[in-house]
Amino acid sequence: MTDFLSVKGKVVIITGAADGLGKAIAECYSENGMKVIISDVNVEKGMQTVVELQNQGGYVEFFAADVSKEEQVRELIDFAIITYGRLDGIVNNAGISAQNRPIHEFSLEEYEHLMSINLKGAFLGMKYGIETILKSKSPSGFVVNIASMAGIEGNSAMGTYVASKHGVVGLTKTAALDYAKYNITVNAICPGTFRTSIWGGASEEVIQQYASIFSPNGRLGDPKEVGYLALFLASDLARYISGAVIPIDAGSGVGKVTPVKWEHPEILE
């Protein structure tokens, strides 16, 4: 097994990286010598993350951008070129959840707000990120879209979120085909249930209840587990992987867990 060091010096933008999965991806990238631009709407948390990673010796900068605003995404991409002189990859991670409700109880405004961040945000990141990579002398790069298991399966009472993440998966598959000949890989990571602030005010009890229902191994994912997968996809080890829609969910998406008593539990002793 070679060589995670192939990522060293690569320049990457991560959206929504002040916190949660984006922050964990930034940590994994920075620890492995990548030059990282953390972008977020939360300037205070974004700067905290930057300072943390810089104190550990990382090449990390912050740029405030709302992924739903075209001009701000364009400026974010320009910032990478101004700061590091190149762009090798973009991780479209910024996303929000919605309250669990059936579709008829969502307003159009709520639908459009969620879509503008989760789907339009990923579209804009891909559009301007890929365009910039294509303009480089010898184009080569990677896009990692953080979708969700909700990009693969339905989920009751999550219609708008599910639709947005299915959209991200659609963009991923299409872009993988369009840019393969330019040596740009485009993949989607589909997290199951991870411990981040996307859970908002949900109590520990509710979160654990979700984990026991949605995680066959009974625990929530650690954000760094998404970070390691994103690191692999950024590395030269993954140049033949594109258009992949990769669950990271302890197996929750492959079938139902049936509670049966084992006939030979003594083998676990």
Ligand SMILES: NC(=O)c1ccc[n+]([C@@H]2O[C@H](COP(=O)([O-])OP(=O)(O)OC[C@H]3O[C@@H](n4cnc5c(N)ncnc54)[C@H](O)[C@@H]3O)[C@@H](O)[C@H]2O)c1
């Ligand atoms: N945590 C999970 O269990 C889980 C599961 C599946 C998918 N995801 C996806 O992973 C991604 C990250 O989620 P998380 O759990 O880390 O959430 P989080 O709330 O912890 O972090 C999301 C970050 O995105 C930022 N953000 C929100 N709106 C933005 C905007 N318009 N522009 C730029 N930044 C913005 C927030 O300020 C925050 O720092 C999301 O796309 C989410 O849908 C998360």
